Amino acid sequence: MELGAVIVAFKLGILGLGTVGCGTVQLLTDSDGRHPLLEEIEIYRVGVRSLDKPREVKLPKEVVTTDLEAIVTDPEIDIIVEVMGGLEPARELMLKAIRNGKHIVTANKAAISRFGEELYTAANQAGVYVMLEASVGGGIPVIQPLKQSLSVNRIQAVTGIINGTTNYILTRMQDEGSSFDDVLVDAQELGYAEADPTADVEGLDAADKISILASIAFDRGVNREDVYCEGIRQISKTDIEYAQKLGFVIKLLAIAKKVNLTSLSVRVHPTLVPSEHPLASIHGVNNAVFVEGEPIGQVMFFGPGAGAGATASAVSSDILNLVASLISLPESNSKDSKYKISNLDPLLASFHQGYCQLAPREELVTRFYARFLTKDQPGVIGKLGTCFGKHGVSLESVVQTGFQEKLAEIVVVTHDVSEGSFHQALEEIRTLEAIDSIPSLLRVL
Ligand code: HSE
Secondary structure: OOHHHOOOOEEEEEEOOOHHHHHHHHHHOOOOOOOHHHHHEEEEEEEOOOOOOOOOOOOOHHHEEOOHHHHHHOOOOOEEEEOOOOOOOHHHHHHHHHHOOOEEEEOOHHHHHHHHHHHHHHHHHHOOOEEOHHHOOOOOOOHHHHHHHOOOOEEEEEEEEOOHHHHHHHHHHHHHOOOHHHHHHHHHHHOOOOOOOHHHHOOHHHHHHHHHHHHHHOOOEOOHHHOEEOOOOOOOHHHHHHHHHOOEEEEEEEEEEEOOOOEEEEEEEEEEEEOOOHHHHOOOOEEEEEEEEEOOEEEEEEEEOOOHHHHHHHHHHHHHHHHHHHHOOHHHHOOOOOOOOOOOOOOOOOOOOOEOEEOOHHHOEEEEEEEEEEOOOOOHHHHHHHHHHHOOOOEEEEEEEEEEOOEEEEEEEEOOEEHHHHHHHHHHHHOOOOEEEEEEEEEEO
């Protein structure tokens, strides 16, 4: 289709004018040298909480309003761009917009990971699209590649570094030998971590994002509340040093993996990553998503996982994808049509075919790293080995190099073992008279 033949502008209602909203307005209004379809987009209304807040973008007075409800019900508007974040009223506004025949572009990982099913069902009934490229990995194209370019693959695993704040903290701890608390304070001063860092450092943000990636990669919804989640607060300089000596780096990984024909494991936890693995080389605030499938093998998507420009790039690419799809409809040449689509493009639409079954945690198989503080006396390593052996836990390496106060520090890396067997062995080890404590337990990729 010749672009010159298009005679209508597509009207956007943008909800939210924070970092991502401002970045999106800036990008959409600076079209020189970008895709010509940007010319077909009009920023028609922008909804904000307060009109008085100073902002980086200047918009005509009549475009900005605090009446968000009026935007999602406005018959003139074709596409709602939800960049306000949070659960409510974002969910309610998106549902209302869908019921009013509007397509949705959203960056809201929290809402999509919890209410994806409800939003997709409503959208599919209404014949509109829900586009969510910006909800995971900021500017990295990963949602559409999973839905489209990799759609014929049987996906085996999706493993991501999908939280920039924690990757920044771990990278600095590793490079400088600093403690978690010191780097966190610095990261907050530099604006890389929020004043309340809970969602990032406890792994909750990454859990939202891996739920979304898993539901797309495996075509079924993931119940967000069932995602196992451990953060990075307990990671110590000692563990980073041991990991390095053993040939690993510690990363907060979000993993969605096929366990068997019917079930998946979806989890977030700090993980020892072999230093030669592609994910080990992801530094600072960057994100990466490593996909394993058949027949593709291994593919990694890498780039900036947050920030105004990067996230605006993802939001705007969704808007362009929608506009491209809408202008290919015969009725789009008529200003009267509302572009409701009776047959949604299945590679663009969002569907869940029921929910994934998540495997019980004790059945998951992984390698473990464990650090023990023990009395420095003969036979302790032997007793540890015996306990592990009794529960079928095979050890890959055992090292005793350090002391803390008068206690010996013993580090063990296991071969693959079920979480259940490993924890049974630990229960028995804790009862040994020579064992003082087990300060760290981490999984190994
Ligand atoms: N807080 C997120 C991160 C960015 O640190 O990666 C937004 O998803």
